[in-house]
Amino acid sequence: MHAPAQHRPTSRLAAAIVAGWLGLGLPAWAVSPFVLQDIRIEGLQRTEAGTVFASLPFRVGDTYNDDKGAAALRALFATGLFKDVRLEVTGQVVVVVIEERPIIASVDFTGTSEFDRDTLVKALKDVGIGEGQPFDRGLADRAEQELKRQYLTRSYYGAEVVTTITPIERNRVNVSFAVNEGGIARIGEIRITGSQAFSESTLLAELDLTAGGVMTWYTKSDRYSRAKLNADLETLRAWYLNRGYLEFVVESTQVAISPDKQSISITINVREGQQYTVTAVRLSGNYLGKDDEFKSLVTIKPGEPYRSEAVNDTQRAFTDRFGLFGFAFARVEAVPQVDRNTGRVQVQLNADPGRRVYVRRINVAGNSRTRDEVIRRELRQLESAWYDGARIQLSRDRVNRLGYFSEAEFDTSEVPGTFDQVDLTMNVTEKPTGSLLLGATFSSAEKLSFNFAVKQDNVFGSGQYLGVELNTGKLARTLVLSHVNPYFTEDGISRTVDVFYRTNRPLNSQGEDYQLVTPGASVRFGVPFSELDTVFFGIGAERTTIKAANALPEVYFRQRAQFGDTSSSVPLTLGWQRDGRDSALVPNKGLYQRVNVEWGVAGDTRYLRSNYQIQQYIPLSKRFTLGLNGEFGWGQGLGGRDYPVFKNFYGGGLGTVRAFDQNSLGAVDVTGAYLGGNRRLNLNAELYVPFPGVGNDRTLRIFGYADAGNVWREGEKIGDSSENPIRMSAGVGLSWISPVGPLKLSWGQPLRYARTDRIQRFQFQIGTAF
Template sequence: MHFTGLLPVRPVAILSRTSLSLLAASAALVSLPARAVDPFAIKDIRIEGLQRTEAGTVFASLPFRVGDNYNDDKGAAALRALFATGLFKDVRIEVEGRVVVVVVQERAIIASVDFTGTHEFDRDTLIKALKDVGVGEGQPFDRALADRAEQELKRQYLTRSLYGAEVVTTITPIERNRVNVTFAVTEGGVARIDEIRITGNQAFSEGTLLGEMDLTTGGLMSWYTKSDRYSRVKLNADLETLRAFYLNRGYLEFNVESTQVAISADKQRITVTIQIKEGQRYTVTGVKLGGDYLGKDEEFKSLVSIEPGEPYRAEAVASTQKAFTDRFGLFGYAFARIEAIPQIDRNTGRVVVLLNADPGRRVYVRRINVSGNTRTRDEVVRREFRQFESAWYDGQRIKLSRDRVDRLGYFSEVDVETNEVPGALDQVDLTFTVKEKPTGSLMLGANFSSADKLSFSASVKQDNVFGSGNYLGVEFNTSKSNRTLVFSTVDPYFTNDGVSRAFDIYYRTSKPLNSQGESYELATPGVALRFGVPYSEYDTVFVGIGAESTRIKSASALPENYFRLRSTYGNSTSAVPLTLGWQRDGRDSALVPNAGRYQRVNLEWGIAGDTRYLKSNYQFQQYFPLTKKYTLGLNAEFGYGKGLFGREYPIFKNFYGGGLGTVRAFDQNSLGPVDVTGAYIGGNRRMNLNAEFYVPFPGVGNDRTLRIFGYADAGNVWREGESLRDSEANPIRVSAGIGLSWVSPVGPLKLSWGVPVRYARTDRIQRFQFQIGTAF
């Protein structure tokens, strides 16, 4: 006797897994009255039809075992359980005496997933998207899942404004009950925004509001920014931008009434209509504190950034709330709530902001957990913590701890979660969750600059060797004028107090150019040991010592000073430099800074060897965000060197000027004193003053990776005895021009074209200059 769990209709195979299970159970229950099985004790259970699935998987799903009593209810339950695994497209249970035979037909397994006609996405991106809906190599094949995969692919293309994309799925059976799945994609053309309309605006023009949005109707640089491609995510972000724009100008009751997106019949043009309601503009007449401020009302009042008499600004309110929350966190109140309640008077257009505080309860940190660091050692993360276990909760120290872990550069994500401890009202646990990222790099590259022409560079670097947090690197550069081979290692925690130790072995050569186009070469092998001592969370002092030898490889037209140096010390000159430095970087970005300040000081003192000298350099940078789109950058750099104990300042330690990084529009390293042989030998003093005004490249909107700038440079190099102001023979050089700054896929690119404003007749002028891989 037997009964079947499926009706003998083959089209059932195209139903979803859920439908199969319900149909099987229903069919079994319906057939039971006609083919009822008398209960019996199971003597044996046999499985038939398995090809890949382990028998244990089937046995684990069965609701009965050998020796149990078998009946119709248990048979139906077994069918439901086996179909629920998703591994089988057909299941039957047959009874032979006291033996239960489970006959299964496995679903096909996906052997491969392939794509044709895809250009907008790379294969890995699409593979990941399909895995999220259950379609991937090694997974059971289900036609319903394939349909879901088609819809997911179309959804991916919708995010790129390819509304006409079509997907056709081809299933190819192969041996051992496997299938190859191929998705043929016809991407079609990109649907571009043809028009954006904003209605209901009265206080601000439509052009002003459209200028705040990232979505545009296209322009000269739309191929780069893709700002004319519609995306719901981008539109939502723009709506929030509009909301913030109005709320920061006093329009408390601003609202987006509706958004309508219409697409043309050919799916190539999109029209976006945004209906807004501005409401009334409100002016702040006062700020009141309510709730519990721990008796420190005056202290909290000093944190208020809301200005009475000014229009209501949501940014100022949010900033004040955050400042209050952070201040409560300093006192151990991890769950303080600050509610801003605008008390508006529509008749007068005035508003009083009530800041109501509920500090909650004071807590201390019981335990700090670290998760996600599969490679980096726990101690590498924990030594960056400034919040400690069994100490009062301190929001500022927790934020600083998170920032320090993030600045390590070993993780792509760093999150901190605060969890209450069950049964303890005054305790919390912190969990730092990190996501590892590759910290090693192998770089092979070619650079081209107007000064050095074509040069090659390569490096092998590992910022986190064996998860220890140590740095190890080897790099070289084949520039025409400066060649370098460097081996470096850095231990950022040489001591438990955070003192770092760095060790360098290097070999550098330089070829300064003379006026006849001939060059001479200086070769400098050396070693250096330096330590970095943090004396605050943002400042580090560096101290080190090294040993180097400079050898003069003469060519024709060797400068007189080098000839005299070689006559005094021979072809090789030794030095033991002691270095001292300080650095603070407060810029918001190293590549495309918009705000902040950067400072560094370097001192080099030759304390032993053939030469005795002191070389110093100071650099200061400041960036001012004039508006959301415009930035002013200022840079100043001063260098000074002097010979000590009656010895001349070594000429191979001279400063050079001219070209990118100093005074543009003049040839690289061509400023300053000129030897009697016509060689540009530099000087012991240097000054550079630079100003750059950045504006977005036309058509790129708010994208800061591509900007144009106007610049003005001033500076020069002087030898010992020359006056910086009064020298008629060597005055300060001035230039001005325009340029392009682009964070390109191959590195930061900077191009400039300028004209000398103040120059000498003998100066070497180079109006167009560029370089890849350099910054301001």
């Protein structure tokens, strides 16, 4: 093989093979087979010669013929690197003449306000357009179509794309896409025809797609896409099937767009069929001799309309129960046997447990940041153990409860070559686990105050928590540093370390300048006694100094007289927590409980302080949620010593009784100071409803609330006493999971209050994630 030739006679094969390979109707001049003595390549600029030689179906010393020449051309064009290829024969030498395709030097976009550049660059790479890749006009056309497809997904039906190719030095090109996005095509009308049993408005309320409205700027539910329409059609089918309409079908859908491509109308034609009532449920197949056990799992009720949800729940319960016994691939088929004359249906459940298997290996995928061990220590299914559906479900729930992942699911795959082994793969999708919290309140006492917190729940992917909290209020300033290691021991015992510095100025109507300064630290351990229950215990140390000016309240005089300006405390803590809510951010159902007891066992003070809280979320319907909260706190001095005033409970404001100023409830000293008390009661109720116009979106909701509660000092009667009665308030609010984090606004009106109370009607809180 030699360098490119400088002179060669006209080839007998140059036009013949090219014309024959391209299928042109030109005369072909065949070459007689000969033994190759050399192969030469001309025209290469960037491509390695080895790439060309590797594509050729012949080598020096081989017998060359027309078929091999045609195969060489096909192979070289298939690489996608060359714009033109020719083969020329000189004697017993084949010369490969190459014209390389230009390389894309840059890809630019103009007029693309709807998409960021990275999204479009990634989409074009999937069709072969990207920096450093070979270019041809066919790829540019495909790129234009891909860009238009991207805009169609967001209802830009009038988007136009113009491609400009600019050649530059060294056989390169710049590719520029000028986009005229046009306007968004919005849904102007959705019609459902053929429905008899239910009104059109009832059915439209079940769809996520809506016609344009006041709030569609936020929900974007008036933007059409085929995927969204298909999802809504499935929702409609499920809705009817869950009400006994087994023969319901969507007969057709029509989607029409206006000539200016700005408005879309959708018509859905349905046929309901008749409603069927369940008369009997029968089990058939192999139930492992545990038929009665499986019958207890049936939620399909004879005498009621056929409900697909009940059927699906029963199938799922059967499959899960088979999984408890190691049958990973059990199949449960529900066969409705309908009688059209009477409108009745019998449901037959056919079960085939398959074979029993055990888990060979458990893999973890998708965790680019979180360490494998953080996930694996939550797994309750063991490798080389029998497949256990309950343990797998529990493992998934525990990983989800970590809060590090937006999604965590198991995939099950058979092991090739075996009949009784499976591999499990835990697929996770990581989400931001840091948070930046900013809260603000406004009142006549504190004016505008801010709360600031930086928290990282999964620092360095270790599963540990690290946080800094800062409160800049006029009455209360706090700096807290916290670290939580959820697996301080291999058995799952957690350790929490807090270091804090608090400055507290009790609310005082006369504005006197005195404050409590408390530095301290604590360590707490959490012991999991069950999958849902955790018991906490710990110890701390703190010192409280009373920095006084004039008009010091009487209780602080007594405190200082008994312990001095500075008093120390060594509290032991004991607590219990159970969290059964379906979501900590937007709970819809579930129960949450916690108990905490603090016992001052050493230092200057001796006391007992306890607090119990219970929350219950009740789904009233698909869109309405009732939240109930109750909290009771109690404190008592021990060993003949007074209960320390700086351990008092306070009421009023966020988290207690809204519409009252922060910490303003309870008895008032003669100096005008709000002192709190050693006992506290809070009762709260919230009813969440969708914001008008947002459909099924739960990220934006309004709520009405009713609060009741108060704090009481030693000697005061708890409850509805004339001296210090329970305060009540009611109001409305807005809850929004905004792009910058959870936002909550509330406005309220006191319903029962005392002359000394301060009113705070409006408050808000906002957070963001990074």
